[in-house]
Amino acid sequence: MRIDAQHSRRSFVRAVSVGTLAVGFDLTSRAWAAQAPQSAGSDFRHAPHLDGRLLVAPADLAPYEDDFGHLVHRTPQAALLPGSVRDVAAMIAFCGPLGIPVAPRGQGHQTFGQAQVAGGLIVDLGPLDAISVDPAAKTATVGAGAVWSAVLTASLAHGLTPPVFTDYIELSVGGTLSAGGVGGASQHHGAQVDTVVELEVVTGTGQVQTCSATRNADLFHAALSGLGQVGVITRAVIRLVAAPTSVRSYSLAYPSVAALTAAQRKVVGDGRFDWLEGTILPATGGGWQYILEGSAFYDTTPPNDSVLIGDLAYIGPPQIQDSAYFDFVDDLAPTVAALKASGEWYDPHPWFNGFLPDAATDALVEATMAATTPADLGASGLVLLYPVPTARFTAPLLSVPEGELAFLFAVLRTAAPDDALPAPELVQANRDLYLSVQAKGGTQYPVGAIPMTPADWRTQYGARWQQFRAAKQCFDPYGILAPGQGIFTS
Numbered sequence: 001m002r003i004d005a006q007h008s009r010r011s012f013v014r015a016v017s018v019g020t021l022a023v024g025f026d027l028t029s030r031a032w033a034a035q036a037p038q039s040a041g042s043d044f045r046h047a048p049h050l051d052g053r054l055l056v057a058p059a060d061l062a063p064y065e066d067d068f069g070h071l072v073h074r075t076p077q078a079a080l081l082p083g084s085v086r087d088v089a090a091m092i093a094f095c096g097p098l099g100i101p102v103a104p105r106g107q108g109h110q111t112f113g114q115a116q117v118a119g120g121l122i123v124d125l126g127p128l129d130a131i132s133v134d135p136a137a138k139t140a141t142v143g144a145g146a147v148w149s150a151v152l153t154a155s156l157a158h159g160l161t162p163p164v165f166t167d168y169i170e171l172s173v174g175g176t177l178s179a180g181g182v183g184g185a186s187q188h189h190g191a192q193v194d195t196v197v198e199l200e201v202v203t204g205t206g207q208v209q210t211c212s213a214t215r216n217a218d219l220f221h222a223a224l225s226g227l228g229q230v231g232v233i234t235r236a237v238i239r240l241v242a243a244p245t246s247v248r249s250y251s252l253a254y255p256s257v258a259a260l261t262a263a264q265r266k267v268v269g270d271g272r273f274d275w276l277e278g279t280i281l282p283a284t285g286g287g288w289q290y291i292l293e294g295s296a297f298y299d300t301t302p303p304n305d306s307v308l309i310g311d312l313a314y315i316g317p318p319q320i321q322d323s324a325y326f327d328f329v330d331d332l333a334p335t336v337a338a339l340k341a342s343g344e345w346y347d348p349h350p351w352f353n354g355f356l357p358d359a360a361t362d363a364l365v366e367a368t369m370a371a372t373t374p375a376d377l378g379a380s381g382l383v384l385l386y387p388v389p390t391a392r393f394t395a396p397l398l399s400v401p402e403g404e405l406a407f408l409f410a411v412l413r414t415a416a417p418d419d420a421l422p423a424p425e426l427v428q429a430n431r432d433l434y435l436s437v438q439a440k441g442g443t444q445y446p447v448g449a450i451p452m453t454p455a456d457w458r459t460q461y462g463a464r465w466q467q468f469r470a471a472k473q474c475f476d477p478y479g480i481l482a483p484g485q486g487i488f489t490s
Contacts, residue, residue, distance in 0.1 A: 056078050061079055089207070092204065163195050168336070177196060224397065248296050260385070349412070365407075383412065
């Protein structure tokens with residue numbers, strides 16, 4: 001075994017000071033509870049031999065005390081940089097009987113401490129990033145630490161592409177498959193979890209298991225969108241499809257929520273766009289502008305604009321843009337670079353992400369936007385709103401409302417440190433919004449900053465709760481995995 005106390009790691013997150021650290025949001029006091037960090041590495045002196053490295057120095061652990069949300073900070077005792085899947089299995093097998101909590105981490109893009117752990121072990125999956133494309137089978141075998149941009153580059157070399165991407169493609173494969181992975185192509189292909197053929201998972205007892213819909217199916221269905229509760233995804237086989245050469249994108253403006261969603265329902269019903277989303281942005285002079293964003297893929301001949309958008313009753317001139325397929329999928333790259341350069345990328349992100357039932361969408365969104373000002377979103381905040389046919393979501397644990405259609409609704413706030421509304425107030429606002437959504441039969445998409453009670457989690461999973469709990473008990477009998485999610489806490 002090698003315990004590395006000097007390894008330095010570049011991080012996109014800010015190091016936090018050593019001392020008392022916030023570890024959880026209390027719904028009653030509306031504040032974060034605190035816990036002092038434990039002695040670094042005290043439980044890991046007898047850890048097994050590793051191919052990789054075990055970090056225990058405070059300076060090396062600092063990046064793992066934070067995430068993209070910059071709202072919750074928990075201090076681990078150690079972080080594993082695995083040299084192999086065997087390392088992941090060995091360390092989980094070591095931690096289980098000792099009751100040491102373990103949290104897998106990809107790119108740290110969570111917003112509410114979901115991949116953090118107090119006094120336990122972080123498994124940094126970044127080193128497990130191998131990618132192999134099988135053009136004949138139209139699949140890619142991908143390490144959990146690989147980012148989707150790398151998967152796209154590797155698959156495009158064979159004229160292929162993953163069917164679904166999230167808007168930001170510098171997220172890890174293991175991370176999005178643990179949550180779901182929803183994007184503009186989900187109207188046709190479901191979430192990223194719906195494109196998985198096979199998984200390799202290290203369970204909470206340290207067993208390495210291969211699973212699929214026909215092999216170890218219970219583990220397969222509990223790992224996909226399972227938020228890391230039953231095992232650490234270390235490898236995935238992903239279905240690929242033929243990649244287009246070019247994309248024509250349309251931005252169409254509407255005067256209200258109802259007008260936007262009416263157009264979105266029309267186009268998701270006939271499937272005319274290959275990619276469909278929607279954005280709500282501050283309007284010049286006040287109020288909001290409601291934008292339908294639809295894109296059509298092509299190789300040599302651009303689509304007919306009149307056929308695609310002529311009947312959509314938008315207002316003002318449409319914005320139409322052609323781009324190469326890779327540039328389209330990676331279109332957030334310039335924005336992210338600018339946010340990092342300005343420092344806004346490192347500000348707190350108290351995000352709300354939920355799925356709304358179709359019948360309640362217009363009223364819920366209208367009420368939310370009426371109570372929201374552009375200042376509430378912050379300098380780089382925005383709101384996403386777009387429909388997805390629920391039948392496309394086949395992973396049992398990706399919870400969506402009842403009915404044929406659900407709307408993804410994401411209020412993506414950026415809270416600068418000197419905002420008039422401090423981050424705890426915005427987190428409480430998320431909680432209030434979630435309760436309104438829950439009351440209408442909606443669910444949360446569990447990547448945002450929404451405090452949840454055990455009762456909320458039972459409601460979230462509904463009829464699948466007992467099955468999920470049974471899978472947790474079966475595959476993580478010591479109850480050590482992904483405690484930051486707070487799902488099975490009493």
